[in-house]
Amino acid sequence: MRVTTTRVVPLPPEPAWSLLCDSRLQLRPLCPIFFLGTPRPHECALPSGEGAVGAERECRSEQGTVHQRITVWEPPRRLRFHMESTSLGFGRYLDQLTDEFTLTPHPAGTAISRTTTVRARGWLKPARYAMVFVGLKSVHRFVFRNWQTSPTAASALRD
DSSP states (O other): OEEEEEEEESSOHHHHHHHHHEEEOOOOOOSHHHHTTOOOEEEEEOTTSOOOTTOEEEEEETTEEEEEEEEEEETTTEEEEEEEEESSGGGGGEEEEEEEEEEEEETTEEEEEEEEEEEEOSTTHHHHHHHHHHHHHHHHHHHHHHHHTSHHHHHHHHO
16 A cells, blocks of 8 residues: 655755654644544654664654654655654554655745555554554644644744
């Protein structure tokens, strides 16, 4: 299953890229799915401070952490990584979770597309895919709303 979301962030590609590597998410969830148990991300970062193919990326929520391994590192155009482990409950239902971000210059800043690919396990796959789709789409939108209103974006709009 694939979930893709695209939004324009009011930043040039280089500062927009930095949001993929170090961002703290501030907005309160407006979507009811977070109140139903979907983990709301708080921050994502590169624990070593350096990005490259093979480096770790880590995302934290109020419910746990997702440890990811970078497989494509092409700043400021493309980033791909896969989940290696997670302390979140959904991990036991997934065989694979891969994310890819592509950044494209746009007249209003940078268009960022995020595609998450998931392979579920178990005999309830169709139901799991439906729940995961709704949860992932909500997470994508939440992250993009934060990036669109981040202090970095607000600063760029003032300049």
